[in-house]
Amino acid sequence: MSQPSKLVLLAILFSATTFYGQMQEEPTDPKATEFYEPVPPKVTPGINGAAPSDAIVLFDGSNFDQWISATDSTAVQWHLNGDGSMTVKDKTGNIQTKKNFGSVQLHIEWRSPAEVQRDGQNRANSGVFLQGLYEVQVLDNNDNDTYVNGQVGSIYKQSVPLAMASVPSGEWNVYDIIFHAPEFSKGGNIVKPATITVLHNGVLIQDHFEIEGPSEYIGWPTYVPHGKAPLILQDHRDNSRVSYRNIWVRELD
Numbered sequence: 500m501s502q503p504s505k506l507v508l509l510a511i512l513f514s515a516t517t518f519y520g521q522m523q524e525e526p527t528d529p530k531a532t533e534f535y536e537p538v539p540p541k542v543t544p545g546i547n548g549a550a551p552s553d554a555i556v557l558f559d560g561s562n563f564d565q566w567i568s569a570t571d572s573t574a575v576q577w578h579l580n581g582d583g584s585m586t587v588k589d590k591t592g593n594i595q596t597k598k599n600f601g602s603v604q605l606h607i608e609w610r611s612p613a614e615v616q617r618d619g620q621n622r623a624n625s626g627v628f629l630q631g632l633y634e635v636q637v638l639d640n641n642d643n644d645t646y647v648n649g650q651v652g653s654i655y656k657q658s659v660p661l662a663m664a665s666v667p668s669g670e671w672n673v674y675d676i677i678f679h680a681p682e683f684s685k686g687g688n689i690v691k692p693a694t695i696t697v698l699h700n701g702v703l704i705q706d707h708f709e710i711e712g713p714s715e716y717i718g719w720p721t722y723v724p725h726g727k728a729p730l731i732l733q734d735h736r737d738n739s740r741v742s743y744r745n746i747w748v749r750e751l752d
Contacts, residue, residue, distance in 0.1 A: 548606065548673065550747035557596060557730070558746040560584060569593035569631075569731055577734075584610070584744035587625060587734050594734075595631065599727035602751035603629070605676040611639035612740045613669025619645045623668075625741040626655065626714075628731035629678045634714035635697055635705075637733070637741055641668050652697060652704040655714040664702035671744070673700050680727070680752070681710070687724040 526532055543552035550556050557565045560583025563575040569592060576591035611623035623639035634655040638645070640663055647653070652660035652674075666672055675698040682691040697705035712720025732743060 548608070548745055550606070551749065554606075554747040554749050555598070556747045558585065558743065560744055563594075565596055565598070566594045567597055569595040569729070580742070582744075584742045586742040587732075587739050589734065589738045589740075590736055592734050593628075593731050595729035595731045597729070599729055600630065600748065600750065601680040601727045603676075603678050603730075604749040604751060605629070605674070605678065605730070606745065606747050607674050607676070607743060608671050608745045609637050609674070610671045610742045610744075611668050615639070615641075615668055616738070616740075618643055620649060621737045623741050624733075624735040624737055624739050626733040626735070627674065627676070628714070628733065629676070629693075629695070630680060630725065630728040631731045632713040632725070632728065633678070633693060633695065633710050634733075635674060635676060635695070639665070639668050641665055652699045654695060654705060654708055654710060656716070657711050657714070657720060658705060658708045660697075660699070660704035661706065662699075662702050662704050664699040664704060666700060674698070677751075681722060683722075683724040689722040689724075692722070 540553070545551050545554075560580075563577075563579065563585070566575045567573065568575060575594050577588045577594060578586040580586060605627075607627060609625070616622065620638070622643050623637070625637040626634040627637060628634050636649060636651055636653045636655045638649075638651040640651045647659045648656050650660065651663060651665055677696040679694045681689060681693040684690050693710040694707050695705055695710055696703070696707050712722045714720065730748070
């Protein structure tokens, strides 16, 4: 390297070092670390589990207007109860939202029957599927052991919950779920896996878990490129009799 070239390189390094040093200097004026944009939108929180002001109410107990059969897009055949809930009607199939979603905050309440029937995976089995693919397990695990990556609150066959926080059978459970949808390249490759955080009755049971792919009963999860998709509630076809109520969602994208 010639002498002029060395001098130019040294000048560039000196300038970069000086600039970096200036950027790292701690401010002495408190206003230097204050900013006023962007201003967050105002959201009025709900009371006692009610939906906040910017939420989409998916089920309030009065009708199935936001839902269709996931099998053939016909009307929902599940039971609409007089107490503001709905109950899985065996062998009528899963139901799904009419609207497609990406990243969301989801609030959903569910209840297993007070009258205990069957055991293992056949006791009050249902599931909440984000984007129709990624399942948060619903199951009555009270005095009912099963494989732990398939128990209540698991990301089915992927992530064991950090705790089993169910209330007694027949009482209402609450899931609060933060889901960030996966991102794919134009070529269909996974760029950013989906992540999920779940609180079960106020207890953290999934802590920003990085989902490995769609929930599979057999085999390994493998991502397939997709966009926004419906929320699905599962009819496990085992007389699960699981009920749901007070379902709302906030879109995060």
